[in-house]
Amino acid sequence: MILTAPVSSAAQPAPSSPHGLDAATKARIQQQCPPGHVCFWESRYFGGRFHAYPDPSWGGICGATEFPAGSVYNRDDQAWRFYKSPATDCANEALMFTLQPEQWKNGVELMDPVVYWD
Numbered sequence: 001m002i003l004t005a006p007v008s009s010a011a012q013p014a015p016s017s018p019h020g021l022d023a024a025t026k027a028r029i030q031q032q033c034p035p036g037h038v039c040f041w042e043s044r045y046f047g048g049r050f051h052a053y054p055d056p057s058w059g060g061i062c063g064a065t066e067f068p069a070g071s072v073y074n075r076d077d078q079a080w081r082f083y084k085s086p087a088t089d090c091a092n093e094a095l096m097f098t099l100q101p102e103q104w105k106n107g108v109e110l111m112d113p114v115v116y117w118d
Contacts, residue, residue, distance in 0.1 A: 021104075029104070033073050038080055040069035040114065044107040047071070056080070062090030068113030071106035074099035084112035 021029070029046050033039035036055050042048030051066040056076055062083075074080055082105075084096040096114065097105060 029073055030075075033075050035075050036077065037075050038117070039073045039075065040065050040067070041071040041106070042067050042069060044070040046073075046106055062116050062118045064116055065114055068115050070113055071104070072099065072114055072117075073104040074101055077101050081118050082114045083116040083118075084114060090116050090118045 025046065029039070032046075032050060033052055034054075037052040038056050039050065039052045041050050048070070049067055072082055079098050079100045081090070081098050082096050083090050083094040094116070096112070099105065
């Protein structure tokens with residue numbers, strides 16, 4: 001997967017943080033998603049199929065997720081943008097949110113699954 005440059009999310013509301021999770025969930029997602037990865041779960045609340053993108057790098061084009069994701073965790077050292085269904089690419093009108101390092105989104109916060117990211 002080739003990704004575009006990281007972005008600032010100064011204009012967006014602050015997303016959730018793993019510090020707000022219960023201890024068991026926080027430990028589980030941090031075990032599944034190592035530092036330096038961006039991770040996706042198929043279901044809300046970090047369940048179902050799982051995919052981790054190791055050491056993502058920026059400078060390319062938009063990439064599709066392995067499956068529509070209901071939970072996302074950014075353990076990389078840079079911010080990434082995420083786009084919702086029914087997006088067909090990373091067009092700005094489909095921009096859903098940006099996650100800074102160590103931030104996550106899941107459950108009802110997503111409403112629509114994530115299908116692309118850059």
